[in-house]
Amino acid sequence: MTTEAVPQPLSAAPARLRKKTAAGTGLNSAAGHLVMVLMSIFCLFPVYWMVATSFRPTNAIFETSLWPTTMSLDNYVYALNAIPIVQMLVNTLVVSVVVTVIQLFTGLLAAYAFARWRFPLDKLVYTGVALTWLVPFQVVMIPNYLLVAQMGLLDSVVALILPHFASALAILLLAQSMRSFPKEVIEAARMDGARSWRILWEIMTPNLRGTIASLAILIFISTWNEYFWPLLLSRTPENSVIQIGIQMFMTAEGNQWGPLMAASTMASLPILLIYVILQRQVIQSFMKSGIR
Amino acid sequence: MAELTLSSRGATAPARRSGVWRVSPWLYLAPAILTLVVWIYWPLVDALRLSFYQWNMLPTSPQLFVGWENYQRIFALPKFWQALRNTGIYVLGLLPLSVLIPLAIAIYTHDLPARWRNIYRAIIFVPMIIAPVVAAAVWRWLLDPGYGMVNLMIEWFGFDPVKFLADPKVAIWTIIAITGWKLIGFSTLILSAANANINPSLIEAARMDGASKWEIIRDIRLPLLSSSVLFLVMMTILLGAQWSFTYINVLTGGGPLGATTNIYYLLWDFGFSTMSVGWGSASAVILFLGFGAIAFVLFRLIDRYSFHDN
Numbered sequence: 001m002t003t004e005a006v007p008q009p010l011s012a013a014p015a016r017l018r019k020k021t022a023a024g025t026g027l028n029s030a031a032g033h034l035v036m037v038l039m040s041i042f043c044l045f046p047v048y049w050m051v052a053t054s055f056r057p058t059n060a061i062f063e064t065s066l067w068p069t070t071m072s073l074d075n076y077v078y079a080l081n082a083i084p085i086v087q088m089l090v091n092t093l094v095v096s097v098v099v100t101v102i103q104l105f106t107g108l109l110a111a112y113a114f115a116r117w118r119f120p121l122d123k124l125v126y127t128g129v130a131l132t133w134l135v136p137f138q139v140v141m142i143p144n145y146l147l148v149a150q151m152g153l154l155d156s157v158v159a160l161i162l163p164h165f166a167s168a169l170a171i172l173l174l175a176q177s178m179r180s181f182p183k184e185v186i187e188a189a190r191m192d193g194a195r196s197w198r199i200l201w202e203i204m205t206p207n208l209r210g211t212i213a214s215l216a217i218l219i220f221i222s223t224w225n226e227y228f229w230p231l232l233l234s235r236t237p238e239n240s241v242i243q244i245g246i247q248m249f250m251t252a253e254g255n256q257w258g259p260l261m262a263a264s265t266m267a268s269l270p271i272l273l274i275y276v277i278l279q280r281q282v283i284q285s286f287m288k289s290g291i292r
Numbered sequence: 293m294a295e296l297t298l299s300s301r302g303a304t305a306p307a308r309r310s311g312v313w314r315v316s317p318w319l320y321l322a323p324a325i326l327t328l329v330v331w332i333y334w335p336l337v338d339a340l341r342l343s344f345y346q347w348n349m350l351p352t353s354p355q356l357f358v359g360w361e362n363y364q365r366i367f368a369l370p371k372f373w374q375a376l377r378n379t380g381i382y383v384l385g386l387l388p389l390s391v392l393i394p395l396a397i398a399i400y401t402h403d404l405p406a407r408w409r410n411i412y413r414a415i416i417f418v419p420m421i422i423a424p425v426v427a428a429a430v431w432r433w434l435l436d437p438g439y440g441m442v443n444l445m446i447e448w449f450g451f452d453p454v455k456f457l458a459d460p461k462v463a464i465w466t467i468i469a470i471t472g473w474k475l476i477g478f479s480t481l482i483l484s485a486a487n488a489n490i491n492p493s494l495i496e497a498a499r500m501d502g503a504s505k506w507e508i509i510r511d512i513r514l515p516l517l518s519s520s521v522l523f524l525v526m527m528t529i530l531l532g533a534q535w536s537f538t539y540i541n542v543l544t545g546g547g548p549l550g551a552t553t554n555i556y557y558l559l560w561d562f563g564f565s566t567m568s569v570g571w572g573s574a575s576a577v578i579l580f581l582g583f584g585a586i587a588f589v590l591f592r593l594i595d596r597y598s599f600h601d602n
Contacts, residue, residue, distance in 0.1 A: 032401040033408070039397060040415040043477050047418055049441060050430045062439045106323040113320035125321065132332045134587055136534055138559045139576040142342065142569055143335035146349070166327035196316055225423035227538045232564065243425040247542055250429055257433050264426045271421050279414050286420060287481060 020037075047268075054261040061258045075258035076266070081257060083245050084237050085266055091157050092241040093270070096223040101165040103213060103219050105134040107170030112200045114171075116186070122143035126175075133168040137228060145232050155235040164223065170215055173289055178204060212287030219277065221271055242267040336580070342573035349567050362574035372575070374550055375558040378534045381464060382471075382554050388533040389472025390479050391524045398483035399513055409484070416477030424474070424538035431470050432457070432543055438493075460551040463544050467552050471536045479524050486520040487513065522597065526590045530583070555579055 056063060057072035079085060113119075114126055144163060147206050153159040181204060205212070227243045234240035237248060246263055253259070275282050343363070346356040366372050401409070419427065434441050435456040443453040454468040490513060498508050514521075533554045540546055546553035546561060553561070560577065563572030 029404060031551045032404050035397060036401055036404065036408075036412040036416075039476070039480070040412055041471070043416045043419050046427070046430045046434055046473070047422060049434060053433065064441070064444060090454070109320045110324035113317040117317040119314065119317045122317070124394060125325070128333075129324070129328065132328050134530070134584070136556065136579065137330055137338065138537075138556045139580045139583075140335035140338060141560075142349075142572050142576065143338035145563075146338075147335075149328075158308075163327070163331040165331075166324040168328075171324055177528065196320075206402065208393055221421055221455060225421075225425075227423070227425050227541075231541070234416055246425045246429055250432070250542065255436070257436075257439075259431055261433065264429045268345070268422060268426050272418075272424070275418070277419055283413065283417050283481065286417075286478065287485065 050261045050266055050268075053177075053257060054265045056258060058258060068280075075262035076130070077265070079249070079255070079259040079263040081247070082264075083249050085242065085245060086261060087238055088240060088242045088245040089266065092243075092267075094226055095157060095160050095241060096220050098161050098222045100216050100219045102161070102165050103167050103170045104216060106166040107174045107215070108200065108205060108208075108212075110166070110171045111174035111178050112196075114175045116196065116199075129168050129171050133172075135218070140207065141232060143227075148233060154233055155239050156233075158237060159233050160230055160241065163229065167219070170219065170291060172213055174211060177208055181207060186207065214281060214288060217274070217282055217285045218289055221274070221282070224271055305510055315422060339573045339576045339580075342569050343577045345573075346602055347569040349481060349569050358570065362570040363578070366571060366574055366578070367388050371550060371553070372558065375553045378464060378552065379554040379556075382468060383529050385465065385468040386472055386475070386528050387525065389468070390475045390528045390532070394476055394479035394483050394524075395517070395521060396489050397480050398517075399509055404482070404488050413481060413484075418477070418597045419474045421480045422474070424535075425542060427470060427474060428539050428542040431466075431539075433474075435466065437470040458541050460548045463548060463552045467536050467539045467543065470539050471532070474535070482524060483517060483520055486517050490516050518597070519594075522594050526594060529590060530587055 030139070052129075053061065053069055054075050055071045056068040056075070057070055058074055060068065060070065063069070110129070114122065142188045148154055148159045151159075177213075185203065186199055189203055194202070225243065226241075227247075230241050230244050231247070237245055246260070246267055249256075249260060249263055322497065334589050342355075344357060344359055346358045346362070347353065347447050389402055401412075404412075422430075435443065437453050437455050444458070447453055454462060457463050493496070494512055494516075495508055498512055503511070534556050537556050537560070540554070541555045541560070544552045544559050555575070556579075559572055562568055562575055
């Protein structure tokens with residue numbers, strides 16, 4: 001959760017450098033801490049307040065003590081009875097896992113094609129893939145909606161997955177790291193008679209574990225948090241994801257703050273757990289591949 | 293599909309032996325291309341077509357060809373210009389939160405011990421992984437005019453409570469602030485990482501030459517950070533108004549009086565509240581062209597002006 005030993009050896013060399021400046025800037029560094037503490041409070045307090053509110057008993061919802069003086073699970077019971085949270089969490093989990101697996105699979109295949117072969121129009125296709133990253137979803141939402149309606153899949157979990165079968169992000173990122181894979185190894189495997197399919201799965205993929213893991217984290221989290229597409233399709237809570245559940249709850253029971261915060265906490269719990277366990281990797285995968 | 297046939301024809305002619313594996317790149321690409329064509333490229337074409345029609349999305353009702361009428365109507369609509377103006381406000385309002393403040397913080401805190409930096413890093417990144425809907429719910433509670441923590445504090449200082457989401461003058465800034473809250477940690481980390489990558493000997497050399505602190509920032513750090521800064525500026529311009537969609541949808545519904553409606557929200561409003569496919573598609577086409585033009589200019593600018601140290 002906190003720090004690892006990695007920065008230690010690094011700081012050995014510049015330590016001499018820093019010591020010189022640190023003497024003069026003791027006050028400065030206190031101010032630096034102050035800035036960061038303020039920023040940390042700004043970033044973390046809302047999340048903390050969500051959890052704290054969710055545990056307050058109904059009659060103490062408006063209390064302003066930092067932590068509830070008496071704890072209660074009433075809000076959770078209320079929220080679980082008001083909307084099918086468990087079913088929605090299961091749906092969200094299924095959608096997120098399936099999307100992650102499929103997107104990685106199609107991404108690996110496509111990236112392999114780009115990294116392994118030069119073929120006519122390859123540059124054009126690559127650009128075509130990259131450009132999809134720039135198309136705002138709002139621009140294609142009406143035709144997408146109509147297509148799903150035609151297939152009779154409105155209000156179904158399947159439709160939530162379909163448009164995510166492939167993503168520019170996965171393809172480009174995997175293609176990048178595959179290109180830096182030594183060509184000689186592939187050549188050698190080919191000499192040994194390995195077919196391209198086997199080279200992809202038995203030689204390339206195991207060597208891309210790092211990229212694949214960080215992509216998986218990114219895809220999983222962004223699918224879990226997705227709101228817009230489910231919003232278009234969802235009609236009944238049972239067929240929808242947890243984000244829509246919270247939105248429905250908010251519309252229906254506006255100011256039931258305690259249960260609303262309980263539902264929000266449950267919706268965030270899986271992501272926060274992943275973050276607590278894999279903090280470094282999560283941050284890295286977001287920073288490596290940008291936002292979206 | 294067309295590409296597949298095209299490639300196999302081109303492939304069989306020059307190299308007979310390689311005829312088998314000339315097709316294989318297309319086989320590997322097929323699932324991805326198929327998905328992107330079905331869900332992005334074809335819809336783009338379809339949106340263009342629908343933008344010339346009048347239709348209410350019911351399969352039973354006829355699609356009526358109206359030519360450029362949808363476009364004319366949209367351009368004559370005050371709501372459209374208001375949304376466009378608001379989109380600009382969103383982007384400009386976000387820039388301080390997504391670029392300026394993070395830049396200042398990254399430079400100001402660069403000499404904190406690595407141990408502490410990592411702890412802060414872990415904390416300020418949290419908003420980034422929180423779901424937008426959850427963020428909206430939490431902020432709605434914090435900003436509640438009667439009992440929300442923020443207004444309690446404002447009252448404690450002796451001021452009147454603020455109707456953050458209901459006051460037409462304030463609402464857009466509230467949405468901007470929430471969008472910024474999600475991003476500020478991420479931006480800070482990007483800039484801190486770039487800042488930490490600056491070769492310390494450059495700074496040391498400048499210091500030996502008697503450069504002041506401010507001169508070092510201005511002449512060394514800022515130019516070396518310029519490509520990261522440009523990247524974040526570009527992301528904000530291209531995506532800033534999109535990021536706020538969820539908060540608008542959940543918190544204000546575009547109101548009060550359209551004060552928080554931006555172009556993305558207007559599209560949603562046309563398409564799914566008023567069910568006018570033609571208007572929705574026409575504004576989608578306008579948005580896509582405008583967005584594409586801006587993206588093109590930005591990429592050119594970045595190519596020309598970003599400064600690399602090696």
